Amino acid sequence: MIVSLPPDLIAKFEKALSRAGPREIGGVLVGEHVADAEFRIVDISVQHSGGTVSCFVRKPEKHKGFIKRFFRRTGADYTRFNYLGEWHSHPLYLPVPSAVDFAQMQQIVEDGPNAPLFAVLLIVRLGEHKRIDFGAMAFTKGSAPTPVQIRVSERPDCDPTLPNRLIAWRWKRPGWWPSSDVNRSEA
Numbered sequence: 001m002i003v004s005l006p007p008d009l010i011a012k013f014e015k016a017l018s019r020a021g022p023r024e025i026g027g028v029l030v031g032e033h034v035a036d037a038e039f040r041i042v043d044i045s046v047q048h049s050g051g052t053v054s055c056f057v058r059k060p061e062k063h064k065g066f067i068k069r070f071f072r073r074t075g076a077d078y079t080r081f082n083y084l085g086e087w088h089s090h091p092l093y094l095p096v097p098s099a100v101d102f103a104q105m106q107q108i109v110e111d112g113p114n115a116p117l118f119a120v121l122l123i124v125r126l127g128e129h130k131r132i133d134f135g136a137m138a139f140t141k142g143s144a145p146t147p148v149q150i151r152v153s154e155r156p157d158c159d160p161t162l163p164n165r166l167i168a169w170r171w172k173r174p175g176w177w178p179s180s181d182v183n184r185s186e187a
């Protein structure tokens, strides 16, 4: 499986990891299904609380709004835009899953009828020269995890998953505005 990551999210990881220092932080990944075994991460949520130097506990209620807003702005097109998985940092360890990470991810994909078909675990750390190191695995129900190749690539032009930060409003004269031909001398 190939998962791509845009440079703006790498910058977001770098900023969040610098701020967190030696504490683990994490969150949720949402993505787009691009091709057969290819996905792109389009956004991440960041939970700064709940982590220690060797452990991160994600609190689902802190990410519900993030996922809901993502589904809303992508038109609830779940086959194309969906939850992609989890991420957390390993500030003091290599970006490879721990035994606890393996168990937790397997639980996510085995968790009853509403479980996702698969989930990616992305582990990040600030390496040498404050550069981000990645490690990722994909988990599916009833089978062994498989490695994920992370590729950095730019977002497509006019990325439909981005929130509308800027809307070019056009001025329109309101109905109550006096038009220029009003003869003010009559008033």
Ligand SMILES: [Zn+2]
Binding pocket: 088, 089, 090, 096, 097, 098, 101, 123
């Ligand atoms: Zn971990």
